[in-house]
Amino acid sequence: MRLRVRRVGMQQKLGKWSLRFTEAPFILESSSVVGTKEADGPLGGLFDIxxxxxxxxxxTWEKAESSMQRDALTMALGKAHLDASDMDYVFAGDLLGQSMATTFGVENFRIPWFGVYGACSTCGESLSLAAAxxxxxxxxxAVAVTSSHFGSxxxxxxxxxxxxxxxxxxxxWTVTGSAAFIVGSGAGGNEIQAVCDNADSISRKVQIEGITTGVVVDYGIKDAMNMGAAMAPAACELIVNHLSDFGRKASYYDRIVTGDLGSVGQKILIDLCRQKGVDISKNHEDCGMKMFDATNQNTGSxxxxxxxxxxxxxxxxxPKLRSGELKRILFVPTGALLSPVSFNEGESVPGIAHGVVLEAVI
Amino acid sequence: MRLRVRRVGMQQKLGKWSLRFTEAPFILESSSVVGTKEADGPLGGLFDIxxxxxxxxxxTWEKAESSMQRDALTMALGKAHLDASDMDYVFAGDLLGQSMATTFGVENFRIPWFGVYGACSTCGESLSLAAAxxxxxxxxxAVAVTSSHFGSxxxxxxxxxxxxxxxxxxxxWTVTGSAAFIVGSGAGGNEIQAVCDNADSISRKVQIEGITTGVVVDYGIKDAMNMGAAMAPAACELIVNHLSDFGRKASYYDRIVTGDLGSVGQKILIDLCRQKGVDISKNHEDCGMKMFDATNQNTGSxxxxxxxxxxxxxxxxxPKLRSGELKRILFVPTGALLSPVSFNEGESVPGIAHGVVLEAVI
Incomplete structure (x- = not known):
């Protein structure tokens, strides 16, 4: 018995760096787990656990990180009224050497696992692959999971x-937390969404319209205490490539959201984009700047x-996409590619970024 | 302009763990780079560089590893008469913390990079994703690249x-080497193959018929000097799941080839499979046992x-598939999931394996 499938050909490839999914998958549910410092920050009331x-x-800090992954995955499955056995794949990774938090985080779920590594851009990479x-x-x-822990x-x-x-x-300041995202096709999502969400947010679902995949960008930064500067060039290149591939202006998006450039990196990114003729000064936001109150929490950039x-x-x-407050965002997690060994051997810190287009649809 | 694409639905998913590609992609070309000890082994004359x-x-050992990746990727592209700009994606990773050999190995090629981690099973994971x-x-x-280096x-x-x-x-004994595999659709492959291969091997191409993806399997092994025992249960589970999903007997394959169980791990694997009613004693081979002359090279298992x-x-x-000596193999790279930190903290060493079905076709 050989199953017949049409090959879809090259149509979904858009430009050099991007894919656009014509029947786009949805983020059916997600969950977030954080530590105490994150809970004390401006978004503290929004996290699930x-x-x-x-x-x-x-x-140990490492086991704590694995524990957060288990909590995040368990809660996302619970919200979606699904079991681990309903997941065909998990795309997951973390910052630690040999992805150790993830190995012990996902092992008991027995979901076929593709381990991914994109430094702090891992959420973008795992969402991209799950959507694809x-x-x-x-x-x-498919479920995308990632984590980090300040201590580890x-x-x-x-x-x-x-x-x-x-x-x-x-x-x-490395965030202590984990998140899991359940990606599914539209059909399943409709029902699940209607069951799980409250009345205000039934009306909109969040689809992954497309992805733009990053290359390693190396500006020769060697300062391990200035990750924002290391990652900003990669974020700039990703955003410029994305807009070129999709034929869009930056203003098409309600928000262009980078991962963790911080306030220092944000300035560099906006300047770099301006040099390429792209103005993101009005709609750029950075998750790293949202997470903490820099003044009162002593979290630097x-x-x-x-x-x-x-x-x-x-x-x-x-939630802002589900409520309709935002219609579409370009989500660009950013990663600084260093290891203790590469840093001690005097290597530069290259950056990478992965872009995911998120759209609210009725 | 919105491109129209049909979604192929669930037809390509086969069983719980596997995908079968009805229009299967091909390994168009590949290359191998090794160090001196590998060159002195039984396969020494077969490697490209x-x-x-x-x-x-x-x-440094780490930079040497990156250099091997560059050599492998460059040679594979050369063999295929293709440029880096012809590659839509690179799926690549290595054993080092934060995948450092790969970061500096792939960066100058500027190919959109999905970083992967599957310990020593990485070749199976990257080939699986490239094929998908x-x-x-x-x-x-898409090109799949991986490496390791004894020193690093x-x-x-x-x-x-x-x-x-x-x-x-x-x-x-950790192999010093790197390999790159260019995966492409049949159409392109036909022409390239005819140009690149010599007369004896024009007749057969190697297609990736399907993949089986592994889960983390933890038997509680805590001996970092016995990776074979840590990985054998994962290999067993992968092989049993694969045969179940595809409805095949082990004897369907000319060879079932694991990655690096070694002679100690092989015995465990054959026994474990026998307990599950699967006899692979006649057609199992292990790349780790092929690579060195254990007696004369002092390479242990x-x-x-x-x-x-x-x-x-x-x-x-x-080459054996291209020449027709082998018709089909189940290729099962195996990985031991440990880090220096997890080992020092007393954690077990779980295993993982990823399966790729390789078939010679006219």
Whole structure:
């Protein structure tokens, strides 16, 4: 028995960097889990789960991060009235060496796993692949998961917390959190959405209209305390490529939302885009700047980490799309590609960004 | 202008773990790069590029690994008479923390990059995703790249080389190497194949008929010097799931080829499969056992690392498929999911495996 399938040919490829899904998949449900500092920030009331402390019942930061992934995935499935066995694939990764938070985060769900790595842009990469698999008919449901933890990230990339290293203004603060996004085709989504959402938000669903995939962009930045500067060129290139591929102006989007450039990186991004003839000064926002109150929370340039863009998308932007306050956003998680080894060997810190077009539809 | 595309629905999903591509993509070309010890092994004469030493002109092991990726990608493109700009996507990753060899390996090619992590199963994961993207019409060409390096891996996971730590018989030897695989649709492949291959091998092309995706399998192994035992349960589960999804017996395949179980892992795998009623004792081979002469090269249980299965596939199995000596193989790269941190914190070493069906067609 050989199943017949038409190959769709090259039609979905748009320009050099992008895919547009004609029958676009939907983000059916999502969830966000954060630590205590995030809960104390401006978005604190919006997250689904807040830890009593940042250990999440575990005895290491790494296990705490895995625990957050389990909580996020479990809650997203619960919201969508689906089981792990309904998920055809999980696309998931994190910041730690060998993606350890994810290995122990996803293992008990027994969902076929494609491990991904895009540094802090991982949410964009995993959403892109989940959307592509659903749009191609390879999956009825695919789930994208990512996480980061301040404790495990500092230990991995910087100094022991006890060392109390001083941080420059350009430094960002790794978000402790995790988010999961269930991507599905429209048919299933309609019903689920109607069941799960409250009366105000039944009317709109969030579809992934297309994706733009990033290349490694290396401006030779070597300052591991200035990730915003390392990532801004990659974000700029992604945005310019995206607008070119889709034939759009920046103003087409209600918001162009980067992941974790912070206030220092935002300035660089807006300047770089201007040099390319693209004005994003009016509609650019950055998840890292949304997450914390920089003045009172002592978080430097802003939040960062895989969980930064992921939890802010789930808790802040998706509800605004569902409610109709926003019609369409270009979501651009950003990643700084460094490791402790590459940094110690004097390598630069290249950046990458992945773009996902999110649209509210009736 | 909105491009019209039919969505193919769920037809390509086969069973719970697998996809079968009705119009299957092809491995158009591939290349392999290895170090000196690999060149001294039984397959030494088959690899495309052999380093004069294991530094590949660089001053660190990590940069040497990136250099091998560049060599592998450049040579595969050359063989296929294609440019980097002809590649719609690169799916690539490695063993190092934050996939550093890949970041600096792929950056200058400026191909949209999806970073992947599957430990030593990465070749299976990247080939799976490249095939899925080509089969869906998302890409005309996608390239899968991976690498490992004995020096960078020992430094990352075990002890300084100078420490001269003793190794148990169950330990494997990380392969220094890299391989790249250009996946494309049939149409392009026909012409390219005819141009590139010599007269003996024009007749057969290698298609990726389908894929089976692995889950994390954790038997609680905590011995970082016995990766074969950690990965064998994942390989067993992958093979059993694959045969169930495709409705096949193990004997359907000329070879079932795991990545780097080594001789210790092979015994465990054959026993585990037998317990599930599957006999692979006659047609199982392991790339790790092919790579080195265990007796004379002091490599313990066999070769390992992302490059092990990747270079052996490129240099040994693909030519056998092209020549018609083999008709079909189930290629199952295997990965041990550990990090230095997880190991030091006493975590177990779960395994994963990804299956790719390779078929020789006229």
């Amino acid at each position: 807040v830890g009593k402390d940042d250990r999440f019942g575990q005895n 698999f659903v749009a191609a008919g390879y999956a009825r449901h 990230a500092e230990k991995q990339f910087r100094f022991p917390n006890q060392y109390a290293n001083q941080r420059p203004v350009s430094a960002t 802003g939040g960062s980490g895989c969980a930064c863009s992921a939890t802010v998308l789930s808790a802040y932007y998706l | 052999v380093g004069k030493d294991d530094r590949f002109g660089q001053n 993207f080509v089969a869906a019409g998302y890409a005309r060409h 891996a020992e430094k990352q996971f075990r002890f300084p080389n100078q420490y001269a730590n003793q190794r148990p018989v169950s330990a494997t 066999g070769g390992s690392g992302c490059a092990c299965s990747a270079t052996v596939l490129s240099a040994y199995y693909l």
